[in-house]
Amino acid sequence: EKLPEIKPAQEAEVLAAIRTAHHDRVEDVRWNAALALARFRDAEAASTLKEMLDRGHLAQVSATAGSAMTEEMTVDVMVNAMKGALELGDASFRPLLDEIAARDRSMDVRQAARTALQALPN
Numbered sequence: 489e490k491l492p493e494i495k496p497a498q499e500a501e502v503l504a505a506i507r508t509a510h511h512d513r514v515e516d517v518r519w520n521a522a523l524a525l526a527r528f529r530d531a532e533a534a535s536t537l538k539e540m541l542d543r544g545h546l547a548q549v550s551a552t553a554g555s556a557m558t559e560e561m562t563v564d565v566m567v568n569a570m571k572g573a574l575e576l577g578d579a580s581f582r583p584l585l586d587e588i589a590a591r592d593r594s595m596d597v598r599q600a601a602r603t604a605l606q607a608l609p610n
Contacts, residue, residue: 515549526572534578540569541584566597570604579609
């Protein structure tokens, strides 16, 4: 979906607020901020998006969050991270997406990775 128009004078203020949220201690806040940064094509989002594609990291977050993430929630996080990677147009995601497309246990995640790979620049 398309972002609402932000006046150039407001963009710096909006990005500053999103960057602040991106450094929040709450993982879900950081993830949402990373997705927002990706929509602005801000490279600061890349490291968090890569964490969102790491099942080991997601399992660790789930274990410490107090309530376990379901497989469906994990798939949603990973697919959204792939969408963020596409927004960034960051080719550094290719090796990670290749690995996910070949080996992830979820057919939906593997397919989303293949789709992202096709759309991602070399």
